[in-house]
Amino acid sequence: MGWFLIRGWALLVYIFMFLPVAVVVLLSFNASQFGSFPMTGFSVRWFIELAGNDAILRAFRTSLLLGSLTALVSTTLGVLASLALIRYRVPGSNLISTVLIAPILVPEVVLAVALLLFLNALSINKSFLLLLMGHVIFTMPFVILVVQARLVGIRRDYEEAAISLGAHPVQAFFQITLPLLAPAVFAGMLFAFTISFDDITGTLFWKPGGVETVPTQIFAMLRNSISPEINALGTVMIFLTVGLPLLGMAVARRMALQRGS
Amino acid sequence: MGIEARERRQPWILLAPALTSVTLLLFVPLAFIVVYSFWLRTATGADQAGFYLDNWQEALGDPFYRDILLSTLRIAAITTIVCAVMGYPAAYFIARSRGNKAILLLMLMLPFWISYIIRTMSWINILGVSGALNWLLQATGITGEPVQMLYNETTVILGLVHFLLPFMILNVYVALEGIDISLEDAACSLGSTRWQSFLEVTLPLSLPGLAAGGLLCFVLSAGTYITPLVLGGPRDAMFANLVFEAIITQLNWPLGSALSLMLLAILGGLVLIYNHFLGMGQLMKGLG
Numbered sequence: 001m002g003w004f005l006i007r008g009w010a011l012l013v014y015i016f017m018f019l020p021v022a023v024v025v026l027l028s029f030n031a032s033q034f035g036s037f038p039m040t041g042f043s044v045r046w047f048i049e050l051a052g053n054d055a056i057l058r059a060f061r062t063s064l065l066l067g068s069l070t071a072l073v074s075t076t077l078g079v080l081a082s083l084a085l086i087r088y089r090v091p092g093s094n095l096i097s098t099v100l101i102a103p104i105l106v107p108e109v110v111l112a113v114a115l116l117l118f119l120n121a122l123s124i125n126k127s128f129l130l131l132l133m134g135h136v137i138f139t140m141p142f143v144i145l146v147v148q149a150r151l152v153g154i155r156r157d158y159e160e161a162a163i164s165l166g167a168h169p170v171q172a173f174f175q176i177t178l179p180l181l182a183p184a185v186f187a188g189m190l191f192a193f194t195i196s197f198d199d200i201t202g203t204l205f206w207k208p209g210g211v212e213t214v215p216t217q218i219f220a221m222l223r224n225s226i227s228p229e230i231n232a233l234g235t236v237m238i239f240l241t242v243g244l245p246l247l248g249m250a251v252a253r254r255m256a257l258q259r260g261s
Numbered sequence: 262m263g264i265e266a267r268e269r270r271q272p273w274i275l276l277a278p279a280l281t282s283v284t285l286l287l288f289v290p291l292a293f294i295v296v297y298s299f300w301l302r303t304a305t306g307a308d309q310a311g312f313y314l315d316n317w318q319e320a321l322g323d324p325f326y327r328d329i330l331l332s333t334l335r336i337a338a339i340t341t342i343v344c345a346v347m348g349y350p351a352a353y354f355i356a357r358s359r360g361n362k363a364i365l366l367l368m369l370m371l372p373f374w375i376s377y378i379i380r381t382m383s384w385i386n387i388l389g390v391s392g393a394l395n396w397l398l399q400a401t402g403i404t405g406e407p408v409q410m411l412y413n414e415t416t417v418i419l420g421l422v423h424f425l426l427p428f429m430i431l432n433v434y435v436a437l438e439g440i441d442i443s444l445e446d447a448a449c450s451l452g453s454t455r456w457q458s459f460l461e462v463t464l465p466l467s468l469p470g471l472a473a474g475g476l477l478c479f480v481l482s483a484g485t486y487i488t489p490l491v492l493g494g495p496r497d498a499m500f501a502n503l504v505f506e507a508i509i510t511q512l513n514w515p516l517g518s519a520l521s522l523m524l525l526a527i528l529g530g531l532v533l534i535y536n537h538f539l540g541m542g543q544l545m546k547g548l549g
Binding site for chain 1: 353374487517
């Protein structure tokens with residue numbers, strides 16, 4: 001009886017999580033020009049209009065570039081730091097961990113204000129560079145958490161075996177440790193990309209006038225009213241942000257399986 | 262140089278880029294806005310360097326700011342409680358399910374990945390004047406006219422709960438997974454009912470997870486300004502909206518600095534209290 005209630009409750013929670021998202025996808029295929037119920041027919045016209053909307057395409061390019069660069073920089077920094085924390089006995093490693101995680105312990109609005117004002121004082125104005133630095137600093141803690149969790153599971157014995165068999169430490173790193181690390185690096189990059197691609201809180205503070213990322217573009221479009229075009233854009237985003245990590249997980253699993261065999 | 266010395270130096274070389282970035286892009290900027298908050302915005306628009314208490318007097322003394330601060334804390338508290346009440350049974354279901362836990366968790370993570378702005382605006386499709394619910398109400402003849410259900414405090418909380426619920430469920434789930442299931446069985450075999458064994462064994466052991474989830478929900482909802490802008494009315498501004506207004510709209514950066522630091526002091530204080538009693542470990546488990 002109790003379990004029955006819990007199951008019912010959980011089902012309701014899942015419906016609560018998915019229903020609004022499902023409605024976005026549903027309405028994006030609505031033929032009606034108002035983007036609301038009732039559904040008047042199935043149509044992909046909003047996706048076609050989307051593909052011809054320069055502002056949205058520009059926002060997509062900005063978001064992709066920003067997300068990729070963020071993933072690259074923040075994963076590089078994060079992997080190096082994680083290696084140091086897991087592979088070496090560093091004095092004060094607890095404090096160092098906390099310091100590295102600090103950007104997600106500070107509310108993002110405060111981080112956004114502090115970075116904007118400080119860099120402005122150094123004459124670095126709102127720009128793509130500022131956006132990149134901001135995104136790197138708040139994605140890096142997530143990369144470190146993810147990479148550290150994976151790194152703990154990789155035994156150092158392999159690397160040491162290679163060195164004792166005559167490999168140079170650098171050689172051992174690139175030929176033994178890095179391939180073992182690849183799924184963790186990949187997961188970190190994906191995580192950083194997704195968080196950057198989705199960010200709006202910091203981005204609205206840092207972005208120069210005229211530059212929009214996909215989330216800020218949607219936000220700006222919402223100022224008018226909700227249109228079928230926003231739902232179509234939402235659908236594209238949903239498939240991107242859900243599809244990419246799923247793909248990433250599949251690739252990571254394949255890589256892990258191949259090494260296991 | 263000996264091998265030992267190199268061993269000692271290597272981790273610092275690896276840590277240097279990350280530590281430098283955090284220092285230059287977070288700690289120094291935070292110190293900078295502490296200084297900046299004592300400067301003064303002059304009528305000409307230039308910032309006057311110095312040591313003025315005006316911004317702090319305004320931020321701390323003005324009833325307008327105080328009221329919005331209180332309502333922000335109230336909204337964050339309600340959001341956290343609703344997340345706990347909705348999320349705990351769901352997490353319990355996943356943890357104790359005999360089905361495929363990985364799939365159940367994955368289903369929960371999917372909305373997590375979907376863009377925050379899209380999940381927030383998706384409620385307009387449901388609750389808006391021309392949304393699904395109004396269409397349903399009119400189609401069934403319950404109402405003749407569309408009802409405006411959006412743009413109030415309740416819809417702000419609704420949007421926040423929808424955004425933060427996965428954080429809560431994930432943290433509670435991690436804690437529940439760590440509990441030896443035979444403890445509950447032992448309590449039962451010693452004569453307690455299922456419900457008693459839950460209340461006296463499982464619930465207390467899962468409290469650290471509940472606290473971690475609660476902290477995340479509270480801190481993230483108290484720091485938001487997007488949800489009130491999308492789902493709230495003109496009177497539903499939260500504290501972070503004041504910061505955004507001061508910095509971006511009014512360009513009053515000294516005042517914006519003071520307001521930011523106030524938010525940091527309150528939310529950072531909560532994180533420190535949490536850290537003191539429970540440590541960061543539980544929180545990191547849920548995030549990673």
